[in-house]
Amino acid sequence: MAEELKKVDVVIVGTGWAGGITAAELTKKGYKVVALERGKEQSRNDFIGAKDELKYSIRYDMMQDLSKDTVTARGSMEETAKPVRNNNYARFGNDTGGASVHWNGVSLRWLPYDFEIHSQTVEKYGAKKIPENCTIQDWGITYDELEPYYDKFEKTAGVSGEENPVGPPRSDKYPNPPLKTTPSIELFKKASTNLGYHPYRLPAANMSETYTNPDGETINACMYCAFCEEYGCDFGAKGDPIVTVLETARKTGNFEIRNESTVTEVIHDGTKAIGLKYIDNITGIEYIQPADIVVLAGFVFTNNKLLLKSKIGKPYNPETQEGVIGKNFTGHFSNISTYIGARGFFNNEKWNLSMGTGALGAKVDDYAGDNVDHTDLDFLHGYEIRYYHLGQRPIDNNHVPEGTPAWGKEYKEKNLFYHNRSLIIRAKTAFLPNRYTYLDLDPTYKDEFGDPLIRATVHYEEQDIKRAQHGVETCKEIMTEMGADIIDLVDVPDDVKFDSKFYTNHFLGGAIMGEDPATSAVNNYSQMWDMDNLFVLGGSSFPHNSNHDPTETIGAFAYRASEGMIEYLGGEGGLLVEAKQTSKA
Amino acid sequence: MADNNNPKTESHDPGRRNFLKNTGLVVGGVAGGSLLGGLFTNQMKSDDGKKGKNEETAKVDPSHARVFFGRFEDFIVLATATELIFPEDDNGPGAIGLDVPYFIDKQLAGTWGINGDDYRQAPFTNLEGLKKIEKADEKVNHSRANRGKIFLEGLRLMNAESMKRFDASFDQATEEQQHEIMGDLAAGKLDMKSIPSDAFFALLKQATLEGAFSDPLYGGNKNMDGWRMKEFAGARPSYADVIESEEFVKLDPISLTDYQRKK
Known part of the structure; x- marks a missing residue:
């Protein structure tokens, strides 16, 4: 029997941005908050001197221990899913701060089109433009309603950036100016400008100068040391939950993080959540932590697994298209997004590519969302083009032109020669949901406690492939203008299939947001329609995937959800948004 | 190895020659094929004859011993x-001069060698199923x-294949012969039980690059020469003052041993 603990106001699964923001906002109002984190305790001190590529980028020290829990994956419903066995196919965050500690810091707002994607598409192109199996739907909120929360997140994380010339309206400028620039960033910007595009600097949660956020937390100026992505910051110079929201929550005296605590179930009575059941990883002892509000702020797989296991909401069925939990799983799948593009080799240029930081770079949004007219395009939504200067580390970067022998003298010669003479520009594509891409529980494989693993079934539709191919062509166009001597494409074949790789860490959906309980799990406060004291935050609430990175939107919705929770606790409870029956089934 | 009486090895045997040179072994008269297992003992005996005991002890790198690989062959x-x-x-x-073999030996003896962090x-997937996987x-x-x-099976297979085709162990075969076997390995043409051989080639290559370019604390990238060849500066605290430079800035690398000591 699990030991039942003393009730608190709020109990949260996970300590990433979503859980951290919730903890900060609720504890500041005086509520007692407990966060259950299955990973180890970690602080800034863990990252001092952590410039070890083998440990962090190759052996994935900060990523989830897959020996205990992973996911299974397959490319269609006909296949048997295989477990994801090694972190080279799954960079899921772990430990205090979650994935928000090892992130690059790319901080992007999504587009007005994203939140009203169904209605705007129908209005502009007619319903027939939406492919048969495509299950895009509106989010039940507009960009304008979300904008204040975006602004709040940017100020908390200390985003350094400049105005996007083709971006959505902003109520305020970024809290910090853009990061330093480099010759290769300027080359990318010049080439794309020559072609008529509108490049701008990547908004970065890496500090261009020392910054103190509205909660009073100081984040140091970035040193451009090149150990950022996949690393905790050596200098406390990256906007992450450890140096911001978790610290803010800690200072209130109302917050407790229980590390090494794996949540296995949401305890509930069918209408209300009662608390969370968890196992202490060290002792194996089971506990129940009751609370007035229960918050799931884990990664997409954790949230979906807990809902399915706890039998909350109706599981999605791809055959009948009924049910919700597990529906509209999407992501930045790495063989049609993020890692595709054009690599240029330059014989007469040499850059300081070993220097850099997570979100140092520039991007082009001319093809983002619905920024171009899609009437004559065979896909919806779009992509962005990026050039990153994140610091090229030597084990992970051994790029030689195609046709070079795979080993031996010539291989070594070219590997060394091009180390500081090759650049890649990449297309980050959107992925729109379809009825055959979803999450459920695996029938075979189990986690360390004997519970089924989450199974991801990912089917690429034709429009996803066309969108990606269009992106690669634009990368090639820009790289040609940049003057590379040799250009190799990281291309997308017509018959590309999901490769079971979860490398971008941007995976979304399954407990999606909307205005109709028949087609969504949560409302725009991330509150479960079926259980009003259960809030499910994070990427799991996104009904589709934009071309933009998800983190800032996760942060913005966490601020909105926190506002809802404060209202809920201070008032009568109940649903914060009235349900509508607008969506087609 | 001028004194080696196997004609096949006269033209080229870079692996063995470099290995022996870089591990400080005295070559003359010791490294005949059948004596491989006794190399280290022989070296000690041979060196003892020329040098004082203290000098010899100081010269030997204590990390130059095998922990995973039982068999020298x-x-x-x-x-x-x-x-x-x-x-x-x-x-x-090259890899031997960078201590890559000792790096791999140490890695195989730890968590990585037993897939300790993996699910x-x-x-599992059988060999036919593995062949259908793209990457x-x-x-x-x-x-x-x-x-x-996988490493033991792959390396022994390479050696057996060399014996079968050339009547010489892999390290004793000519460079051309070694490339032929490596080519078949990389093309997936050698039959392994555990994985298709192209996957073993990829694993071997990845491990080689890791040994060449990881921090020296793991036993490879000797003297940070791997980093120097790539003009990578290692664990430097900051590039804030130089990152905007129009010119390429060449800096001496810093290892974690140096970096963490300064903290």
Whole structure:
């Protein structure tokens, strides 16, 4: 029997941005908050001197221990899913701060089109433009309603950036100016400008100068040391939950993080959540932590697994298209997004590519969302083009032109020669949901406690492939203008299939947001329609995937959800948004 | 090895020669094929004759001992194969000179060698299933065999193949012969039980590059020469003052040993 603990106001699964923001906002109002984190305790001190590529980028020290829990994956419903066995196919965050500690810091707002994607598409192109199996739907909120929360997140994380010339309206400028620039960033910007595009600097949660956020937390100026992505910051110079929201929550005296605590179930009575059941990883002892509000702020797989296991909401069925939990799983799948593009080799240029930081770079949004007219395009939504200067580390970067022998003298010669003479520009594509891409529980494989693993079934539709191919062509166009001597494409074949790789860490959906309980799990406060004291935050609430990175939107919705929770606790409870029956089934 | 009486090795045997040179072994008269197992003992005896005991002790790198590989004949195939992938040239040392074989030996003896951080519940994927997987690293992930078992099978197969084709162990074969076997390995043409052989080639190459370019604390990248060849400056605290430079800025590398000591 699990030991039942003393009730608190709020109990949260996970300590990433979503859980951290919730903890900060609720504890500041005086509520007692407990966060259950299955990973180890970690602080800034863990990252001092952590410039070890083998440990962090190759052996994935900060990523989830897959020996205990992973996911299974397959490319269609006909296949048997295989477990994801090694972190080279799954960079899921772990430990205090979650994935928000090892992130690059790319901080992007999504587009007005994203939140009203169904209605705007129908209005502009007619319903027939939406492919048969495509299950895009509106989010039940507009960009304008979300904008204040975006602004709040940017100020908390200390985003350094400049105005996007083709971006959505902003109520305020970024809290910090853009990061330093480099010759290769300027080359990318010049080439794309020559072609008529509108490049701008990547908004970065890496500090261009020392910054103190509205909660009073100081984040140091970035040193451009090149150990950022996949690393905790050596200098406390990256906007992450450890140096911001978790610290803010800690200072209130109302917050407790229980590390090494794996949540296995949401305890509930069918209408209300009662608390969370968890196992202490060290002792194996089971506990129940009751609370007035229960918050799931884990990664997409954790949230979906807990809902399915706890039998909350109706599981999605791809055959009948009924049910919700597990529906509209999407992501930045790495063989049609993020890692595709054009690599240029330059014989007469040499850059300081070993220097850099997570979100140092520039991007082009001319093809983002619905920024171009899609009437004559065979896909919806779009992509962005990026050039990153994140610091090229030597084990992970051994790029030689195609046709070079795979080993031996010539291989070594070219590997060394091009180390500081090759650049890649990449297309980050959107992925729109379809009825055959979803999450459920695996029938075979189990986690360390004997519970089924989450199974991801990912089917690429034709429009996803066309969108990606269009992106690669634009990368090639820009790289040609940049003057590379040799250009190799990281291309997308017509018959590309999901490769079971979860490398971008941007995976979304399954407990999606909307205005109709028949087609969504949560409302725009991330509150479960079926259980009003259960809030499910994070990427799991996104009904589709934009071309933009998800983190800032996760942060913005966490601020909105926190506002809802404060209202809920201070008032009568109940649903914060009235349900509508607008969506087609 | 001028005194080696195997004609096949006269033209070229970079792996063994470099390995012996870089591990400080005295070559003359000791390194005949049948004596491989006794190399280290022989070296001690041979050196003892020339030098004082203290001097000899100071010279031996204590990390130059095998922990995973029991058999020296497996280790010399590994050393030869890594040097073939990343050879010594005008740019600088090859895999052996960078201590890559010792790096791999240490890695195989730890968590990585037993896939300790991986999900390891059955059912695994059989060989036919592994062949259908596109990416080499993913083939390795789904094998029932861990990386240690895969390495032993792969290296022994390379050696057996060399004996069968050329009547010479892999390290004793000519460079051309070694490349022929490596080519068949990389093309997936050698039959392994644990994984398709192209996946073993990818694993071997990846491990070689890791040994060449990881921080020296792991026993490879000797003297940070791997980093120097790539003009990578290692664990430097900051590039804030130089990152905007129009020119390429060449900096001496810093290892974690140096960096963490300063904290």
